[in-house]
Amino acid sequence: MNSTxxxxxxxxxxxxxxxxxxxxxxxxxxxxxxxxxxxxxxTQAYSIIVVEDEKKRELLYNMTTGTSGKGMTFIxxxxxxxLFVMDFNKVNKVMxxxxxxxxxxESMEALLVGAVDVGILLEATTVAAExxxxxxxVVGAVRRxxxxxxxxxxxxxxxxxxxxxxxxxxxxxxxxxxxxPLDATVYHDSxxxxxxxxxIEVYNKYMEELYNSRGADTSWTKLMASYFQKPIxxxxxxxxxxxxxxx
Ligand SMILES: Cc1cc2nc3c(=O)[nH]c(=O)nc-3n(C[C@H](O)[C@H](O)[C@H](O)COP(=O)(O)O)c2cc1C
Numbered sequence: 001m002n003s004t005x006x007x008x009x010x011x012x013x014x015x016x017x018x019x020x021x022x023x024x025x026x027x028x029x030x031x032x033x034x035x036x037x038x039x040x041x042x043t044q045a046y047s048i049i050v051v052e053d054e055k056k057r058e059l060l061y062n063m064t065t066g067t068s069g070k071g072m073t074f075i076x077x078x079x080x081x082x083l084f085v086m087d088f089n090k091v092n093k094v095m096x097x098x099x100x101x102x103x104x105x106e107s108m109e110a111l112l113v114g115a116v117d118v119g120i121l122l123e124a125t126t127v128a129a130e131x132x133x134x135x136x137x138v139v140g141a142v143r144r145x146x147x148x149x150x151x152x153x154x155x156x157x158x159x160x161x162x163x164x165x166x167x168x169x170x171x172x173x174x175x176x177x178x179x180x181p182l183d184a185t186v187y188h189d190s191x192x193x194x195x196x197x198x199x200i201e202v203y204n205k206y207m208e209e210l211y212n213s214r215g216a217d218t219s220w221t222k223l224m225a226s227y228f229q230k231p232i233x234x235x236x237x238x239x240x241x242x243x244x245x246x247x
Contacts, residue, residue, distance in 0.1 A: 007130050012176045014135025015074045017168030022079045026132055030167075033128035039117045045091055046118050049083040049153055051164075057081060059152055060164060064141040072141060078166035083142070083149070084122060086114030088158040088244075105158055106246045118162040129167050135174070139164035146239045157244040175214070178206065 001009075031048065039045065051057055057076045060083075065071035075081060088105055095102040104110045126136045142149060142164040149161045179185070184199040200221070208219035218226075240247065 004127075004131070008127065010174065010176060011126075011130055012174040013137040014168075014170045014172065014174070015072070015137050015166075016171040017074060017078050017135065017166070018171040020079070020169040022134065022168060026134075027080060027167075030125060030128040030132065030134075034121055034124045037120045037124040039120070040113045043091060043113070043117070045087050045114050046121055047085045047087045047090075047159065048121070049085065051081040051083055056152055059148060060139075060142050063145045063148070064139075072139065074137060074166045075139060075142075075164065079168040080166070082125065082165045082167065083153065083161060084118045084163050084165065085153075085155060086111075086118050086160045086162050088114065089156045092158050102158075105244055108247055110245055111240075111247065114160070115162060122163060122165060125165055125167075133169065134167050135170035136165055136167050139166060143233065143236070146236055150239065150243065155243070160240060160243050160245065177210070178203075 027050070034048075035044070051060065054076075060081070061071050061073070061075040063071075064075065088102070088110060091104065092102045104113065122138055126138070129136050140163050142161060146161055149155065150159075153161070155161060180196070180203050181199050184196050184203070187195060204219050204221050211218050211220075211223070237247075
């Protein structure tokens with residue numbers, strides 16, 4: 001099998017990293033590959049912040065502790081931690097240079113364009129890092145306190161933090177978490193509203209056994225339901241508006 005495809009099919013998030021140093025050149029190669037990703041009209045409406053300062057790592061970690069008091073330790077321990085930011089500040093500078101006013105921030109389109117561009121970058125970083133033997137995990141939990149992130153990282157108006165990404169050489173083997181079968185996800189010519197229903201029971205049973213074997217008493221549907229039973233991120237609307245976005 002082609003090595004890129006093999007790597008992608010056999011990937012899994014890594015949450016425990018060895019202390020092995022990641023060379024600057026390695027990170028630079030990963031980031032060069034990352035920014036060659038497609039972006040909306042080549043806008044490149046993003047920035048990536050390499051978080052080296054221990055206090056800032058601690059701030060990000062503290063956002064993930066919740067009520068249990070135990071947070072995502074890999075935020076502090078990973079050799080590399082990147083913060084991915086949606087960035088229309090740069091677009092605004094371009095508009096000023098051209099003596100025109102920016103309007104994209106006045107609509108949902110900004111969130112769609114920016115979040116898609118950052119999402120593509122995240123995957124590219126992951127694939128590039130894995131090609132060089134590193135492991136990674138995306139960290140959306142940093143969005144639990146976007147206000148503090150904006151302050152701590154001096155994020156200007158028209159920018160918004162989207163996700164973190166921890167990177168380093170893995171200290172554990174990869175655990176592959178299987179996805180729904182392609183038939184439940186890929187349709188031909190029109191949306192198939194029965195496809196998911198056909199597969200959900202078998203997938204759920206399989207995942208329940210997998211989660212049990214990993215020490216978690218849950219199933220996929222239970223896990224999803226626990227995440228989506230309440231509105232998420234409503235408090236972010238004000239922060240989003242304060243950053244100059246108007247939805
Ligand atoms: C947008 C996004 C946010 C995520 N946030 C977190 C996070 O905060 N903490 C974490 O441990 N994993 C996080 N993950 C990783 C997912 O939990 C993981 O990709 C998923 O469970 C599938 O497992 P796999 O990557 O090992 O295949 C995130 C992934 C994505 C794409």
